[in-house]
Every structure is written in structure tokens, then in C-alpha cells.
Amino acid sequence: MKRIVVLTATRAEYGLLKPLMEKLKADPYYDTRIAVTGMHLSPEFGMTIREIESDNVPIDKKIEIVLSSDTPVALSKSMGLALISFSEYFEECRPDALMVLGDRYETLAVCCAATNARIPIFHLHGGETTEGAIDEAIRHSITKMSYLHFTSTEGYRKRVIQMGEAPDRVFNVGAMGVENALNTPCMSVAELEESIGFALGERYAVGTFHPVTLETATAGKQAEELLAALDRYGEIRYLFTGANADTEGRSINRKLKEYAQCHDNLCLVDSLGMRRYLSALKNSLFVIGNSSSGLVEAPSFKIPTINIGDRQRGRIAGETVISCQPERHAIGEAVQKAMDASFREGIKRSENPYGDGHTSEKILEVVKDFFVKERINIKKKFYDIHFEI
Template sequence: MKKIVILTATRAEYGLLSPIIKKLNKEPEIDARVVATGAHLSPEFGMTVNEIKKDGIAIDKEIDILLNSDTPVAISKTMGLAMIGFADYFSECMPDAIMVLGDRYETLAVCVAALNAQIPIIHLHGGEATEGSVDEALRNAITKLSYLHFTSTDEYRNRVIQMGEAPERVFCVGALGVENALHTSFLSKAKLENSLKCHLGDKIAILTFHPVTLEENTAGIQISEIINAIIQHPEITFICTKANADVGGRIINEQLKICSDEFENVVLFDSLGMQRYMSMLAIADFVIGNSSSGIIEVPSFKIPTINIGDRQKGRIQASSVINCEPNKNDILEAIDKALSSEFKKKVKMSCNPYGDGNTSNKIVEITKKFLLENMLQVHKKFYDIK
């Protein structure tokens, strides 16, 4: 039997990985171990490890690494704690591979520990561009540490190959978020209101805004501009979820908390969980902020995305995405456009460029082949493009 560790450190990451975890758990020749770390274990970020447990998924290990601060020094120390904690875990567990998703700093630290332990790394969502965020550099570093790659589009696959990864180890499988969008069982509006303990009203928007980590000290200014815009629309219920544990994230969360205490139509949650989040998308009028979800999952719901600022700059986008600057007037113009009948018609005709919703099956089958046929390695040869 082959042993594989699946790493998850955030609520969004787990939501994407959950169909893979459930399918790997059904494979008799594979021992899948889930390790929860990072924001999952923080009361400040909603102790979202409990969402994993509610799904009936066993957690092999909880590794607490997150410091109670989001300064650059604290994040570097968190990465150090991740390397120490996972070095110990890998020496105990010694898996045949580890699967990671995306571009977070704690993921990079875990991958370095895995490489030192000679554990092959399987990477999801490589090759993507987010020019306004340090995540791009982290993602590319994780790509170079990894052996097996799953990308969400052909263009991203080509980028991974361009970075020296051999084509036979790089697979375009689409985005897991699209699969969740197409296959989640949605809650009714009444059940959502009961679960969230709030009245949703006739018009609904979902707001998620993260710090733009390559910009210095802009989080407070930008979230103020967003708040000053959304309070001009008391007829819209804004369902907000907290920012990630990145530099400046706590500033965003503090200002959203103050806003939600003052305005009845602004409601803040630590986390919605995947089913409630997808159910909200099914009834929402638009999504606003700078989350990758607005670019990847939301177009499948045929609703507009208002993408604010540079965090997602460089990602492939559907025609349903409205890009705007992080200032009040631009945001108000974008909201007017998202609510216009003309743009809504355009959105209904848009296509999601991130796949057909069969991603997890492809990932599981290819991973299984590489594991069972002993095709995963740590050492690799740089692939030169002819």
C-alpha cells in the first residue's frame, strides 16, 4: 500500500481538495493521510479544522504553526515552525508522496521539509500568474520543488514546462473549483438564512478581499475604499468572509468587523464552508473582492465578478469579470455595471475557461498510476524546450 499526505492550511484550500481526499480514501491500495495546519487551527480564523471533521474526514495530524501576528517577521517565523513541525511528522510518517495546492508561504516551507526528507511532491494549480501578490513567487518555487504537476489550463501547463518540467509529468486537468461549482448540492435560500442566522434580502453580494502582498501598507486604505463604496448600497446584503492570514490580513478583518457592527446589510463570517459558499453563489447577484474564487469558480454560476486591484492580475479571465481600481468611485461604477441588465445578458453567454468539472477524477487516476507504478521521484532532469 502506498501512503500519500494531503496538506491543507486554509478553508478555501480544503474546499478544493475535499473531492480528491474523498476519492483517494476509497482507493484500497492507497493510504491517504490528511494533515491540517495554518489558519485551520486558529480560533481567530474560525477553527476551520472542524469543517474537515464535520465532513467525516479523518485528520492524521494537526500541526500548529501560526503566530498571532501577520507581520513579515511573524510570517517568516511561521514558515520556520512549519519546517520544524513537518520535519518531525515526516520522520514519523515517511509517506511515499505529499500533495499540495497553490501558493501559500506555509506550503513552501512544508515542501522544503518534504524535499529534505526525499518525499516526492505533487503540485496542483502551478503555472498561474498573480502579479500583485508574493504568491506568484511562492507558487513558482513550489513548482520547482515538485515532481508531478496538475494545472488548470493548457496555458498554465505550458508555463510549467517552460520552467523546465518535463511534459510527461505535467497534466492539464482543469480547476477543482469548477468541479465544486457544478457538483455541489446547494442549500435553499431559506436553509441558508437559518444556517447563517441572518436575513439575506432580495439582492446579495459576496465579498472576500485579501491583502495585495507585493504592495506596502495598502490593505487598510483599500478596504476603507471598498467599505465606503458598499455602504452606498443599503439595498444589497453583503456577505463577507475574512481575509487570509497574510501580511495585512488582520487590518482588513478588523475594519470589516467594525463595518458589520454598524451596518445591518454587511455581515461578516470567519468562514462559510464550501457548501454554504457555493449555495450563496447560486443565489448571489455578484461577487466582489480579489479572491481567486471570483476568477475560477464564480463564472460557472453565470454571475458577475468585480475583481478589485492587482492581486489576481495576470490570471486568465472569463468575460463575466469586471476589473476595477481599489477606489470608491471605480468600485461604485463596477457595481452599477454588474447590476445592469446589459452586462447580465453578457454574463449569461460567458464561458468558464477552467475546465469541464471532472478534475478530481483525472487527478486521482494519474496520481494512483504514478504511486502504484513507482514513477514518483525527488530528483529530476531540467527539460530544455527545443
């Protein structure tokens, strides 16, 4: 039996990892431990640990690290808490591997603790680029600390190899979000409306807007531009989820709350959870904001995504994605395009570039092969690519 710790720190990350957690728990070969931290344990961000508990997912450890501030100092202090606390947890738990997803600052700190403890790291969604966010550097740092890599596209697989990771440890398995989108039983609009206490009607859009963390003091202004653009389409209902606990995320949430108090066509919730979020996407007119879900999950439903600003710049985008500047007129034009009948008809034939929906089973097949055949050796060699400059 092999002991694997699966880390989850945010609502979105948990939703993506859930199928993988379930398959690991069902396989007697693994002693699966779920470690919960970050935004999950913060009342300000919806205490989304309740969703994990309601899914009857056994939690091995709850580790609080989020401070009541989103300044750079506060985020660094949270990373320090994570490094200290997870160092102690790993000494107590002694796992054979740590499984992580993505590019969050708390994930980087946990991976540092795992590296010091000589615990192999299995990383999902490496090789991706988000040029407007600090996540870019964090993601690549996690890649260099990780042993097995599970990328969402072949292009990202090549980028991980370009970073010196051996090809026989890097696997293109597709995105977990696509698996969820294609396999999660969705709620009807009526059920969703009852669940959130807000009438969506037949014409509604789903929004999530996060700060662009490599920019300074732009979050509030960009949120204002977004809301000004939505004013032009007051006949549409809007369902927004709150911003993450990133620098300036709270300023975006304040703007959204103020707008919702004065406009009865916008509903803001801290978190929808995976099933409600995918249900909302499925029947929406379009997705708007700068969340990766607009590029990864939304294309599975053949609905337009309005991708605003630079947060996701550099990430692979399919035909359903309309990118625009964070300025009200540009956003308004993008909404107009998303509503255009010919555009909507054209994307019905589009393909999602992030895989076929069988991601978790591909990951577990690789992991078991490495464990059973004792192929894990954390003394990695740098894989050089020969080229001419």
C-alpha cells in the first residue's frame, strides 16, 4: 500500500481534483490522505470545506494559513505558515507522494516542505502560461520540484520537457475540468435557482473576475470597467462567483457586492461548488471574466467565453473564447460578438483543446505503474534539448 497526500486549498481546485480523489480512495492499493488548507477554511471565502465534508470525503488534516488581508506581506506570511505547518504534517504522516494541481502560492509553499522531506511530487497542469499572473512563475517552480507531470495538452507537455524534465516522466492526459464537465450530472435551471435563491431566467451569464497579480492597483478599476460594460446589457441576468484570496481580490469583491446591492440582475456568491458551477455554465448565454474555467471547462458546453485582460494571456484557447482588453467598450463589443447568432452557431462544431474527459484514469494508470515497478528516483537528471542559437 502506498500513502498519497492530495492537497486542496481552493474551491476550484477541489472540484477539479474530486474525481481523482474518489478513484484513489476506491483503490485499496492506496492509503489516500486529503489535506485541506487555504481558502477552504476561511469564512470570508465561503468556508468551502463544508462542500468537501458534504461530499463525505474523509479529511486527514485541516491546516489554517490564510490571514485576513490580501497584501503581498500577508500572502508571504501565509506561505510561511504553510511551510511550517506542512513540514510538521509530513513528518507526522510520512507519505510516499504528494499530489498537487496548478499554481497557487500556498501550493508552492507546501511543495517546498515536501521537497525538503524528500517526498516525490506529482503535479497536474504544469507547462501552462498565464503571463499576467504571478501564478506563471509559481507553476514553473512547482514543475521543477515535481517528479511526475500530468499536462493538459501536448504543447504544455513539450514545455515541461523544455524545462529539463525527462520525457518519460511527462504525460499529456488532458484537463480534469473537461472530465468534470462531461461527466457531472447537472442541475436544471429551476433547481439551480432554488439553490442560490436567485432567478436566472432564460438569459443569464456566469462571471468570475480575479486580479491580475503582476499588475499594481488595477483590480478595482478593471472591475469597474467590467460592471460598466454589463450596464449596457441590463436585460441579461448575471451570476458571479467571488475573486480568489489573491492580492487585490478583496477590492474586486467589494465592487461586485456594491453593484449587486444596487442592481437586481446580478447575484454574487462566494462559491458555487463544482456541480452548481457546471450546471450554471451549461445553460448560460456566455461566460465572462478571467477565470481559467472559461478556457478549459466552458468550451465543453459550446458556449462563448469573454476572456478579459491579461490574467490568462498565453494560455491555449479554443474557438469559443473571445479575448478583449479590460475596458468597457472592448468588453461591450465582446459581449455583442458572444450574442451574435452566426458566432454561436459556428462554435457548436468546435472542439475543446483540453482533452477527451478521461484524465483521472490516465493519471492513476501512470502513478500505479511507477509505484509497482519502483520507477521513482528523486535524483532527477536534467534533460537537455540540443538546439542551435
